[in-house]
Amino acid sequence: MTPRLAISGLTRRFGDLAVLDGVTLDVAPGTFVSLLGPSGSGKSTILKLLTGALTPDAGTIAFDGRPLLEAGRPFAFMPQRDALMPWRTIIDNVAVGLEIAGLSRKAARQQVAPFFEPFGLSGFERHFPAQLSGGMRQRAALMRTIVQDKPMLLLDEPFGALDALTRVGMQRWLETMWGRHAWTALLITHDVREAVLLSDRIYVLSARPARIVHQIDIDLPRPRAVGPDVAAIEARLLDHLLTQHRD
Amino acid sequence: MTPRLAISGLTRRFGDLAVLDGVTLDVAPGTFVSLLGPSGSGKSTILKLLTGALTPDAGTIAFDGRPLLEAGRPFAFMPQRDALMPWRTIIDNVAVGLEIAGLSRKAARQQVAPFFEPFGLSGFERHFPAQLSGGMRQRAALMRTIVQDKPMLLLDEPFGALDALTRVGMQRWLETMWGRHAWTALLITHDVREAVLLSDRIYVLSARPARIVHQIDIDLPRPRAVGPDVAAIEARLLDHLLTQHRD
Amino acid sequence: EEVTVALDWTPNTNHIGLYVAEALGLYEKAGLDVTILPYSDTASGTLVANGIAQFGVLSAVGFFTQKAAGADLVATYGVVQTETGRVVFLADREEIQSPKDLDGLVYGGFGSAWEEALISTIIKADGGEGSFETVTLGTSAYDALANRAVDFTLEVYTWEGVKAERDGPAQRAFRYADFGVPDQHTTFIGATGAWLEANPETATAFISATRAGYAHAVENPDEAADILVAASDGFLTDRDFVRASLEELITGNYLKGVDGAIGTIDAGKINAIGSFFFDAKMLRDGNGTPLADKPDFSAWYSNAYLGE
Amino acid sequence: MSSLSRLGRALPAVIAIAGLVLGWEAYATLSGISPTALPPPSRVLMQAFEHRAVLWANTLPTLQATLFGFAASLTAAFVFSVLIDFSLTLRRALLPVFIISQTLPMIAIAPLVVLWFGFGLGPKIGLVALVTFFPMLVALLQGYRSTEPELEELLSSMGASRWRVFLTARLPTSLPYFFAGLRVSITYAVVAAIFSEYAGAARGLGIYMLNAKNNFRPDLVLAAVLVSASLTLLLFGLTVLIERRALPWTRLGERR
Amino acid sequence: MSSLSRLGRALPAVIAIAGLVLGWEAYATLSGISPTALPPPSRVLMQAFEHRAVLWANTLPTLQATLFGFAASLTAAFVFSVLIDFSLTLRRALLPVFIISQTLPMIAIAPLVVLWFGFGLGPKIGLVALVTFFPMLVALLQGYRSTEPELEELLSSMGASRWRVFLTARLPTSLPYFFAGLRVSITYAVVAAIFSEYAGAARGLGIYMLNAKNNFRPDLVLAAVLVSASLTLLLFGLTVLIERRALPWTRLGERR
Ligand SMILES: Nc1ncnc2c1ncn2[C@@H]1O[C@H](COP(=O)(O)OP(=O)(O)OP(=O)(O)O)[C@@H](O)[C@H]1O
Ligand SMILES: Nc1ncnc2c1ncn2[C@@H]1O[C@H](COP(=O)(O)OP(=O)(O)OP(=O)(O)O)[C@@H](O)[C@H]1O
Ligand SMILES: Cc1ncc(C[n+]2csc(CCO)c2C)c(N)n1
Ligand SMILES: [Mg+2]
Ligand SMILES: [Mg+2]
Secondary structure: OOOOOEEEEEEEEEEEEEEEEEEEEEEEOOEEEEEOOOOOOOOHHHHHHHHOOOOOEEEEEOOOEHHHHOOOOOOEEEEEOOOOOOOOOOHHHHOOOHHHHHHHHHHHHHHHHHHHOOOOOOOOOOOOOHHHHHHHHHHHHHHHOOOOOOOEEEOOOOOOOOHHHHHHHHHHHHHHHHHHHHEEEEOOOHHHHHHHHOOOOEEEEEEOEEEEEEEEEEEOOOOOOOHHHHHHHHHHHHHHHHHHHOO | OOOEEEEEEEEEEOOOEEEEEHHHEEEEEOOOEEEEOOOOOHHHHHHHHHHHHOOOOEEEEEOOOEEEEHHHOOOEEEEEOOOOOOOOOHHHHHHHHHHHHHHHHHHHHHHHHHOOOOOOOOOOOOOOOOOOOOHHHHHHHHHHHHHHOOOOEEEOOOOOOHHHHHHHHHHHHHHOOOOOHHHOOEEEEEHHHHHHHHHOOOEEOOOOOEEEEOOOOOOOOOOOOOOHHHHHHHHHHHHHHHHHOOO | OOEEEEEOOOOOHHHHHHHHHHHOOHHOOOEEEEEEEOOOOOHHHHHHHHHOOOOOEHHHHHHHHHHHHHOOEEEEOOOOOOOEEEEEEEOOOOHHHHHHHHHOOOOEEOOOOOHHHHHHHHHHHHHOOOEEEEEHHHHHHHHHOOOOOEEEEEEEHOOOOOHHHHHHOOEEEEEHHOOOOOOOOOOEEEEEEHHHHHOHHHHHHHHHHHHHHHHHHHHHHHHHHHHHHHHOOOOOOOOOHHHHHHHHHHOOOOOOOOOOOOOOOOHHHHHHHHHHHHHHOOOOOOOOOOOOOOOOHHHHOOOOOOOO | OOHHHHHHHHHHHHHHHHHHHEEEEEHHHOOOOOOOOOOOHHHHHHHHOHHHHHHHHHHHHHHHHHHHHHHHHEEEHHHHHHHHHOOOHHHHHHHHHHHHHHHHOOOOHHHHHHHHHOOOHHHHHHHHHHHHHHHHHHHHHHHHHOOOOOHHHHHHHHHOOHHHHHHHHHHHHHHHHHHHHHHHHHHHHHHHHHHHOOOOOOOHHHHHHHHHHOOOOHHHHHHHHHHHHHHHHHHHHHHHHHHHHHOOOHHHOOOO | OOHHHHHHHHHHHHHHHHHHHHHHHHHHHOOOOOOOOOOOHHHHHHHHHHHHEEEHHHHHHHHHHHHHHHHHHHHHHHEEEEEHHHHHHHHHHHHHHHHHHOOOOOOHHHHHHHHOOOOHHHHHHHHHHHHHHHHHHHHHHHHOOOHHHHHHHHHHOOOOHHHHHHHHHHHHHHHHHHHHHHHHHHHHHHHHHHHHHHOOOOOOOHHHHHHOOOOHHHHHHHHHHHHHHHHOOOOOHHHHHHHHHHHHHHHHOOOO
C-alpha cells in the first residue's frame, strides 16, 4: 500500500545550524504516527517543510505517491502556538479554513457549529479568544484543524497548554474520533505517555542535527489505558531518550 | 513542630469570580510539597498571595509560626513564565535577587557563577535570554530562584517548557540538591508523575472555587524511579483528578 | 547704551541710513551699541510696542493701525518724505487700465486691514465698486504676482518697482495720490512713548546718528550701496540694482525732500493721512470698532529727537 | 455611580486646566501687562463669542482642508503601506524618500507649493497630507510586521493567497497600531491646515490669525487658537470613539 | 561582500532619489519654467557651496536651538514620565494638559512667545521642547506600561522598592519604545527650530530662508532647506546609532 505520506532524506539547515539531517519516515493511510524528540531538535521544522512554510535543502516528500507540490494542500495543520486571531470570535476563528476554501462566512459558520458541543466549547461561539482560558484556546485551535476535513492532520503539540485533566479528556476524545473517522495524523509531542496512548507508530528523533533514531510500532488494542503494557513501552522510550547526549 | 508555612482558610475573589475558597495547607520544614489542580483553579493565585503580589480576602498565612508580614520576604519565587529580563545577560539575570538584597553587581556575579556548571549553562553567562532555548531559559530562572538562598522556595511550573529529556534531568538534579540542602519547597505542577517523584506530600485542588480536596503523603525512598509504587500513586491521583467535574 | 532696531522687511534701501550709520561708526561715536534685528514673522511695530526692540522701522500701514488700536507708538523719523507705495500689476494685463478695472480681481496682501480700505478707496475714487478678493501672502506677494498667482499687489516703488524695471517682469502701477489718497511718509522709524520719555538722550543720539547715516547716503550713494550689499549676508548680490534704487530715492526726493528735509515728519502730511484714515473708518480701537472721535495726530509723532 | 466615578477620574484634569486658566487670568489682569501682549482668557472668550460669525466662516475652509487632506493622506498611507508591504524593492526605494520628505521644513516648502499650485484647496490638501501621512504609514507598516508568523503560515497551509493572508491576518493585526498613528496624525492635521493657509489663502483660521496678529489683536489670535484646539480635540475624540467601535476585542483586557 | 550587499540594499533608494533629483533638474531646465519659481537642483547645490560660509554661520544658531531644545525636551519628558508613572492623580491631571498643548498651532503661539520672552535662545529652546516633548513622553509611558507584571511581582518578592522596580524593570522595558519616540521627535526638532526663528530671531536658517525668499532667491531657500534636511538626517542617523549601542539585546532576533 502506498503510504499516505512518505518523507525521505529530508535535510535542512538554518545558516550555520544543521537542523534536519536526512529524516526518513512513512505514514500509512488511517494511522496515527507520533514524533518524539528533544526540544529544538527540528520537529516543528519538519511540519513547516510539509506545509510549505519552508523549503527543504534536500530530500523528497511524497503524498499518496505523488510529489507534494502536485497534491495541492492536503494537510490540516495545527501550529504549536494556537495562532487564534484575537479580532475574530471563536466561531469565526474555527471557520477560517472553510472560508479560505471558498465557503461564505455564513455557510462556514453553519458547518462548524455542531463541533462546539463535543469540544466542550458550546456557549463560547461569540467570545473572543482573549476571553478563553489557555486550554479552551487550544481546543478551539484543534477544532479549527479538524473541521477542514483534509486528507491528513498535522498536530504540533496540540495538548501542551492543557492541565492533566483536560489533557486526558482531549486525548480520549481524539482517540474516539480517530477510531470513527479513520483519520491519518502526524502528531508532535514531548509527552511520552501521550504518544504511547495515541499512536500506531512512534518515531524518535535525535538531538540536532536530527535523524530518526528509533521507530516503535504499537499494536495495543484501543481505547488504551495506563497499564503494564503501556508502562513498558513508555519505559523503553524514556530509556532511549535519556541515553541520548544532552544538548 | 511548627510548620514552616501554614495557610489557613485562604479565600480570594476577583470581582465576581470566586477563585480560592478557604484553602488550608501546611508545609513542614525541609519537606517538598506539591500542589496539583486543574488549569485556572487558582494555583498561581496562592503563590501570589504568598509573595504579596495579591492580598487575601480572608484567611491567614503563618511563616515559622509568625504572621507572614512579620517574616520579611522569606520566599524565593519562580514565576510560571520565566520573567527573564531581555536586556540583562544570563548571569545578571540570575544575580538580580542578590543585587536587590544589597550586593554589588560584581559580588553578586561572583556568588552565582559556580551554579552555571550544575545547571548545564556554563559558557552562556554572557548570552542574552533571547539567545537561549526555552528549556535553557527555564533553567536560568530556576537558578535565579535558588541562588537567593531564602528559607523557602515557591516554584510555579518550573519544568513546563522542558522536553521529556531535559525535564527528567532537571527533576533528578532538583531531587539531589534537595536531599543535600534540606530545602523547603512548595511546587506547582500539572504533571502528576513529577509531583509523585519529587514530593513528600501532594495537595490536590478542586476546580474553581478552589479548595483542597485530597492530601497524599508519600514516603517512598529517594531517589525515586518509575516503578509499581510510583505508578500506583500516580493512578490514584489521576483517578481523583479525572472524576472531578469538568470546567 | 544698547539699542535694538527691528526691521519692517528684509534689508533694502529704506534701511540705508541704519546700515551706513552702523558702518561709519556713527552709533559707536554716539555711545550706542546698535543691534539690527532682521525681519521676521512678527511685525516690527509689535516688537517695539512690547519692548523687544527699542526702535522699529514702521510702515505707515502698520503704524496707524496699531497706534489706533492702543499701541504706545510714536513716530520719531520719517524715512521717506513722500509716498513710495504703489498699486502694481503685470504690464501685459491689457484689461487693467484704471483702478476700477481691479474690481473682482485677486489682491496679494500683507495681512493688515488697512490695505483693503486703501485699495477700495482708490477703486471707488475711480468710479468702481471697490470689491476684490484678498489673498494674504506677506513676503510671497511679489513671487505670486510674477507667477500670475495674484492679479495685483502693493509695492514700495523705490525697491520692488526699480527691481522690476531692471529685471522684469514689466509692470504698470497706479499712484495712490492720483486717486484721492493724501501724500504721506510711507515709512517711519518709531519707538514707544514711554521709552522715549524715559530715555530722551539715548533716543536723540540714535535718531540723529541715523539721520546722519541717511544724509551720508544721499551724498555718497556709491559708498552707501556698497555698505548695504556688504551688510546683507550675501542676499543682495546685485550691487547695481541697489545703486539704482538709491539713485531713485535721491533723485525722486524721497530721502531728502524738495525742501531739503531729511527725516523730518511733516505735520500737514500726518494730519492729512490721519484724517483720511479716520474718515474712511480705517482707524479702529482695540475692540475693532472705528474710533468715534478724531485723535490728536500731533501727539502721534515727534521731531524732537532729530538733533540739531 | 459610573458617571460619578467618571467625573472623579476627570477631576484632576479639570482642576489642572482650571488652575492654568485662572492663573493666566490673574496674571493678565493683576500684573499690569498690556492686554495687547497677553490678553486675559476672559477677554479671549468674550471676543471669540462676539466674533463667532467671522470665526465660523474662517473655520469652514480650514476644516475642509483638514478633512480632505486627511482623507487623502489616509488613502495614500494605505496604498503605499500595501505597496511597501508587498515589495521589498519598493520598501527600500520609497521609505528613505518618505523619511527625507519629513525633514523638509514645511514653512519653507509651503510658499513654493502655493506658487506652483495656487491658492486653491488642492495645495492645502497636499500639505496636510504631507504632514499627516508619515505617522500613519509608519504605524501601518509596523502593524503589518507584527503579524504572528505562525498565523501566516497557518493561513498559507490552508491555501490562502498572499493577498488573502494580507486581508485576513496582516491588515487586522495592524489596526491597533494604525489607530495609534491616527491619533498622532489627527493632532497635526488641523495645525498643518492652518499652516498651509499662512503660505497663502483667501480665508481660513490661519489667515484669520495672521490678520488678527498684524492688526494687533492677540485676543483674536487666541480666539482662533481656541477654535483650532477645540477642533483638534473634537477630531481626536472622534478617532478614539471610532477605535472603540472598530476594535472591540482590544478592550477585553489581556488575560490568557 | 557584506559591504557589497549593503550597497545592494541601498540601491533602490539611491535610484529613487537620483530619479527624483534628475527629473527635477530636467523639468527645471527644459520646461522653460522661470528659475525664480523652480531653480534646478544643480543650481541649488552650486549656490549652497558658494554661500557655504553664510549658511554655516546661520546653521549654528539653529543647531544650538535644536540641541538645547531637544535636551530640555528629553529631560522634561523623562521627569514628567516618571511623575506620571508614579502618581495616577498626576497622570490624570497632566496628560490632558499635554494633549491640549499639542493642539495649539505653533505658528500662532511662536510670535506670542517671542513677545513674552524676546529674541534670545530661551524661547526657541522652549518652542523646540514643546514640539518634541510629546512623542517622547507618550513613548516612555507606553514603554513603562508594557513591563511584564510577572517581572515586577518577581522583583517585589525579592524585596525591591517601587523605585528599584522602576529602575530595574520599567525603565529598561521602555527603552525600545523611547527610541521609537526619539526618532519621531528628532525629525521635528530641526523643523521646529527653524519655525521658531521665523517668529523672530537675529540669525538662523529660518531667518536665512525668509531673507532669501524676499530677495527672490528660491535657490538659496532650497539651499537652506538642503542644509536643514541634512541636519535632520544626521541627527536621525545618530539616534539610530545610539540605539544600536544602547540596546544590544534587541538585535538578537526573536528566537525562543
Ligand atoms: N526561521 C529560523 N531561523 C533560524 N533558525 C531556526 C528557524 N526556525 C527554527 N530554527 C532553529 O531550528 C531548530 C529546530 O527548531 P524547531 O522549532 O523545529 O524545534 P522543535 O523540535 O519543534 O522544538 P520544540 O520542542 O521546542 O518545539 C532550533 O534550534 C531553532 O533555533
Ligand atoms: N488579576 C486577575 N484579575 C482577574 N482574574 C484573575 C486575575 N488573576 C487570576 N485571575 C483568574 O483567577 C483564576 C485562577 O488563576 P490562576 O492563575 O491562579 O490559575 P492556575 O491554577 O495557576 O492555572 P494554570 O494551571 O493555568 O497556571 C483564573 O480563572 C484567572 O482567570
Ligand atoms: C521694501 C518693502 N517692500 C514691501 C514692503 C511691504 N509693504 C508693507 S506696507 C506696503 C504698502 C505700502 O503702501 C508694502 C508694500 C515693505 N514694507 N518694504
Ligand atoms: Mg516545535
Ligand atoms: Mg498558574
